[in-house]
Amino acid sequence: MRFGGLTALHDFSIRVFRGDIVGLIGPNGAGKTTCFNVMTGFYRPTEGKVLFEGRDLTGMGPHQVCRAGIARTFQNIRLFANETVLQNVMIGCHVRHPLHWWEAPLHFGPVAAKERAIRDRAMALLEEVELAHLAGECAASLPYGAQRRLEIARALATEPRFLLLDEPAAGMNPQESQKLLAFIRHVRERFNVTIMLIEHDMKVVMGVCEHIWVLDYGVLIAQGTPKEIQANPRVIEAYLGEEAVADA
Structure with a gap:
């Protein structure tokens, strides 16, 4: 996904399996929300495709993507x-x-x-x-x-089959964030929905996600289980830091 001379996402490819709770993390400006905007039809990718359950959604508008079964929340609440x-x-x-x-x-x-x-x-x-x-x-x-x-x-x-949550724990205190973990799991089970979240609260990410992708300057630098991500030297250097790993 390019904006003029700026490449917000480069050679970025992921596969999310039905029923999983997964995370997309990285520093501010890494391209996370841009990824959500591409997946939900707010942006049309400069190159590549968005596939959902075998259907090509590339170029569809947000309302069409929503009807296809993908819903989202926003980093800045839009009620x-x-x-x-x-x-x-x-x-x-x-x-x-x-x-x-x-x-x-x-x-x-x-x-x-x-x-x-x-x-x-x-x-x-x-x-x-x-x-x-x-x-x-x-x-x-x-x-x-x-x-x-x-x-x-x-x-x-x-009635989505794929739910994208953009920083759901933003603005929450530690008690509310802890409650959010149980709530996200409840939503997955209660509504039979696959969930992908962007989040900076590492306790939430490591506590609820089964697989995590890490972006840095629009490039995928790591992917794996929470345990693998916490131990990845490149992720620690680019984003987590030693203190965040210890706290999570």
């Missing part, structure tokens, strides 16, 4: 800030339960039944992320950690 918590999740549900333009003004019969089903589905997802009691609150009024969980609930509302 519909002026809508309620419930409405944010209901919007995600409409990917699988769309209304035609001429159905929007109608509130009876099949249309009303579809809206009730979407509302019920959204409320169930809010229960999963422990936000059901805040369903009527404005999304912008939620604490930071709750906004992160809401964004995950909205992504899950699209």
Whole structure:
């Protein structure tokens, strides 16, 4: 992936197996979010392809990638800030339960039944992320950690088979980060979804990921299990540092 004279990703190739929880780590500016943007249709790669379950997604728009079964959260939270918590999740549900333009003004019969089903589905997802009691609150009024969980609930509302989480532990205290580990595992099992995350909190990465790729200046410098990554001299030099390895 090139931007003018800047190569953000170079000869980068990975394979994620169904049902795994995997991580993509590296210093700031390494190309991690660019990778997510390529995978989800925000960027079209300068060269190469994006394949999902044997289907070529290269060149598809984000909405088409989402319909194909890939959902994501963002490094900088992107909620519909002026809508309620419930409405944010209901919007995600409409990917699988769309209304035609001429159905929007109608509130009876099949249309009303579809809206009730979407509302019920959204409320169930809010229960999963422990936000059901805040369903009527404005999304912008939620604490930071709750906004992160809401964004995950909205992504899950699209019924993905592959979920990309961009720094889900950002802004969380150590107790919240520890709780996140169990939550990510729960999401994998409960929703039968493959998960890939970008994260700087090494306790989260090493605690939940089964395989990790390491980027540095857009180049893959290592891959392996958490134990292999912690022991890799190149990764320690470029990113982790001795202290981070000890803490993780």
